[in-house]
Amino acid sequence: MSAAGSGSEAGANAQVVRAVLADGSVVTVRLLERGDLAELERLHGALSAEDRYLRFFGAPSDTSIARFLRGLVEPGDAHVVALGAFEGARLIGVGHYELVLPEVAEIAFVVEHARHARGVATLLLEHLVAVARRRGVRTFVAEVLAENSAMLEVLRDSGLPHEAHLDGSSYQVKAALDAGEPYQAKVGDRERIAEVASLRRVLGPASVVVIGAGHRLSSVGNAVLHNIVHGGYAGTVHAVNRSGGEVHGVAAVRSVADIPEPPELAVLCVPAESVPTIAEECGRCGVRALVVVTAGITGLPDVANELLTAVRRWGMRLVGPNCLGLVNSDPQVRLDATFSAAGIPAGAVGVVTQSGGVGIALLERLDAAGLGVSTLVSTGDKYDVSGNDMLLWWERDERTRIGVLYLESFGNPRKFSWLARRIGRSKPLVVLRSGSSPVAQRAALSHTAATATPSSTRDALLRQTGAIGVDDLDELVAVLGLLNWQPLPAGPKVAVVSNAGGLGVLAADGCARAGLDFAEFPQACRELAVLLPGQASARNPVDTTATLDAATFGRSLEIVLRDPAVHALIVPVLRTAIGDPGDAVAEAVARARAAGCDKPVLVVRPGQQESVRQLPGGTSQIPVFADPALAARALADVVGYATWLVRPSGAVPDLGGIDVAAARAAVVAALDRSPGGRWLEPEEVRRLLTSFGLSVVPTTLCRTEAEALAAFRELGGCVALKVRADGVLHKAWAGGVLLGVSTVADLRAGWERLRQRFGAGFGGVVLQPMVEPGREFLVGVLSEPSFGPVIVFGMGGIDTDLIADRSRRLVPLTTRDAREMLDELRAAPGLFGPDADRALDTGAVVDVLLRTARLAELVPEVVEADLNPVIATGSGVRIPDARIRLEPRVLGDPFLRELGG
Missing domain, CATH: 3.30.470.20 (ATP-grasp fold, B domain)
Structure with a gap:
């Protein structure tokens, strides 16, 4: 690949990219084209004398500036790349580079004066780095006047390894385009600040309008407005209805333009064909974010494109389309912009879900269990706001202690992996898995327009990030209850203490199936043997018998919790006519914790109506499960997360013996011969692998028997003979591998055998020295x-x-x-x-x-x-x-x- 790149790649880069500035406003970034010349001239013509001096080191003539600007938009010069940042159609900043050496480019930026200090130049630099790296550029250089402190700060804070030397009145800056962890961390910090500022208009707007707020109680818009009003929204509420009138006490206007002050957030509950026109009107009136509840848009490509065009033109954020809406339980906001009947169960769980139905079910289940949400966003067809956006929000949101994601597809899984690894260190993330079966994948495609993620790859992603994967709502709520109400376990060893032997056995079976280890506690056994009746079992699982009173049962729990061999305790209990030992659990756990034994405790009460709820009474919040197997699965999930937390995080190592230039040369040569791609020849494979320091056995390709004999004599000793035949990829399966060829006669016989076996497709053999078995x-x-x-x-x-x-x-x-x-x-x-x-x-x-x-x-x-x-x-x-x-x-x-x- 040349440093300049290819024309097709330049075309690919010309797509519009939406990004967020430091103040939360949305701009588009793209390559400049001929049609942008007038905007480019306007931007430079409006520069103040000081800005012009800092950019051009003096007062260049209008002719020279005009010639320079034409060079930025003229196609065909692969040595120049110019990116523009646009607010709507207005160009507010330009960053460009020009090659001065094959892998070195000089950069420069200009930003509209009114847009200074909003991060425009920094954003353009990040995108220039990405384009340049793809095109083989490895170093940026810049000459910056000493008094241009703003530009020096952009380069200094970029995260790129750089050096700057003062040369007279200007600095000569040199930056390596190293996209390693320090640079990624800096970009991530900037993204986090910008995203949170942007999402405040979605999750904490000062005013909301529901467009399509119908008078019929059965309409979606009516339900959304009802929830906003009766949910206690702290901001200003507006309604748009073509018939006017009043809906849920809110005077309805006929269009957004009739509202004196533009609302920050608009919720669209109108027919699909009307959405683009209304989105355009919202943008023109100053609305900053949209929630499009309407379904069916993705199946209408023209409508979808028009909606995206309006969103891009006016720099709006978009939730949906085809979504439930969003919830923010913050007392300062109290926004329920959904058509759910569950209300706002306030809590510490952040939720992002592609499915509105899953969102409704989860709100109801959390409320029943005594849990609640900090925020819930239903992304639907996910045109803009995504799971990655919500990860950035939760990271800075003190009210969110746990994140829950139901995603049928990952838009940017590598970024999700990077974010989740970082956020998971302080806040556990729980992923409700979906689409594991072909039927489920087809269902996901039909209702959210998402290509479901392959389950094996998704599970690999979860293992890397430490996210807890669960398979159903019962397991999800169980894990959330455990994470909310209990400390993390220090290890996988569990004890079971029950007043019903059979129930204890069922719990033990569930623990074994979940992969938990059973603790052995001889000291606790001796103490229990003294405390419990003679017919009781003091070994794990402990059976106290059904006749034990509550106080003694509680003391037995304390004995087990104090034992250092126990990391977690499951307590299956049954109420009998004699009493209910479960009444003593909360007090026993509180006493153990006061003595320094802070371990997770799970109670199992078969027959209770909810699968998970909170134990009433006492100061300790303890989850109670209806099913011992569910309790065991939840505990195993949390043990896995706790284990991930304490393991060394690892690092991407700096591997020696890698020659990237040689690898790229080999790839370019191969694709030059086969532009559409192909399987590489053995020698090409060897060249590519050895350029990355991989220990490849020497290989000799022989197209004739004479070449094979010469190679055999050169290698000496014992060799392996492998066929080279059209369409044969798995040589051993096809019978195309002969091992232990040690004589010329063996070689001739082997050659003939392979030639006859593969017939017209036979193209010779590959010879390799035999390697040590292993x-x-x-x-x-x-x-x-x-x-x-x-x-x-x-x-x-x-x-x-x-x-x-x-x-x-x-x-x-x-x-x-x-x-x-x-x-x-x-x-x-x-x-x-x-x-x-x-x-x-x-x-x-x-x-x-x-x-x-x-x-x-x-x-x-x-x-x-x-x-x-x-x-x-x-x-x-x-x-x-x-x-x-x-x-x-x-x-x-x-x-x-x-x-x-």
Whole structure:
């Protein structure tokens, strides 16, 4: 790839990108075109004398400026890239670079004076970095006058590694386009500030209008207005109804234009065909955000495009379309802009859901359990506001302690992974999984216009981020109750104490199925043996018998909780005619906590109406479950999160021996010969893998028998003979691999056997020296459309698909990710544990995973790779066979500030 890039790539970059400035306002960023010349001239013509001096180092002539501006919009000059930031149709800032060396470009910016200090230049710099990196630029340089403190601050605070030297009256600045973690962190900080400012207009507006507020009680608009008014909304409420009149005590006007002060938020409950016109009117009147409840828009491409055009033109945020609406229970806001009947159960749970039905059900279930929401946003078809937006909001929202996401698709999974890892350190995230079956995937597509995420990749994403994945609403509410009301467990060891032996056994079975460990507590057993009746069982699970009084039952709980071997306690109890030992649980837990034993306690009461509720009475908030299996699943989920928290976070390592330039040259050469993409030849595969430091077995391609004989004599010793035949990818499965070829006669016989077996498709053989036998693994790359590269690790060899023992992770891969991939195999204890049947160099296997992930990350054209087998021994790893398929592809920067739509 040349430093200048290609014309097709430039065309791809010309799309409109919506992004948020530091003050929360929305702008569009795109490449400048010829039609922008008049706006470009207006922007520069309106510069003050000082701004012109700082930009051009003096007072250039109008002729020279005109020539310069034409050069920014003239197509065909691949050495110049100019991006414009627009508010509606008004150009408010320009950032451009011009190549001065093959990998070095000079940058400059100009921003309308009235828009200074809003982050326009910083946003343009971030987008210039993304474009430049895709086109092979590695360094930005700039000359900045010493008195231009604003521009120096933009470069200094960018997060890019840079150096600046004062040369006379100006600074010579040099910045490396390193998009590593420090730069990503800086971009993330800026995005967080901007997003929160922007979302305040959605979640905390000073005024709201419901458009389509019908007089009929059965209309959606009527229901939304009812909830806003009767939910106690703290701001100003307006209603729009073509017939006028009054709806729920609010005087209705006939259009938004009739409202004296433009509302910040508009909720649209009108027919799909009317939405674009009303959205345009809202934008023109100064509305800053829309909630489009209306369904059916995505099925009408023209209507959808017109809606997006209006949103872009006027810089509005958009929730929906096809959504339930949103809720904010903040006492300063009290906004229920939904058509749900559940009201606003206030609490600490933030919810984002693609499905309005799931949102309604969850509000009702949380209310019944004694829980509530801080915010709820139904994203529907997700044209703009998404789960990633809400993660940024929750991160800065002190009222939100837990985040819940029901997403049928991920718009930017790599950004979700990055955000969730960071946010999950302070606030647990719970994901309600969906679309695991083909039927569910079709259903998701039909009702939210979303392509459901493949379940295996989604689960890999959750494992990387520490998010808790749950499969139904019962499990979701159970986990939320446990997270809300109990401390995190210090480990996986659980004790069960019950007054009903059979119920305790059921709870123990549930714990075993959930993967929890049973604590052994000999000291507590001895104390319990003294306290409990003779027919009781003091071992785990503890059966106190049904005749025990409540006070003694409570003391038995304290004894178990004090034992250091116990990390969590499940208490299944039944009410009998003698008494209810459950009455003593809260007080016993309170006494244990006062003594320093702060461990999660879960009560099970079979037969209660709700699946989860809060134990009444006492100072301790304890979840009560109707089903012991549900309690065990919830505890196991929370144990997994607590374990993730205490593990080292890992890092993306700085791997030596990687030659990116050689890899890019190999890819460009291959795609020049096959522009549409193809499977690489063995020598091309070897060249690409070795450029990333992967230990590939030497390979010689032989098209004739004479070439094979010459290669055999050069290699010496014992070799492997592998067929090269049209359409044969799995050589061993096809009978195309001969091992242990040690003589010329064996070689001739092998050549003939393969030639006859593969007939007209036979194209020669590949010779390799035999390698030391070892354990065979598979390391693969699969580039999924919405997720990008996914790394696969599993058992290798010809039986890999039969065994199907694999783990997955998304790039970038950390050292922790790679090590966990090994441990997740079902066969892991026998391969990598202390009882393994042979010692393997696990460090070398981890290194292969990390290098393959780096290859997939830095060479996005690798859409499929199959390193199989990867042969591991006690002294290292060798890769005798690999396949790689390339396609022309440019992956966007997943960390770039960019809104949906």
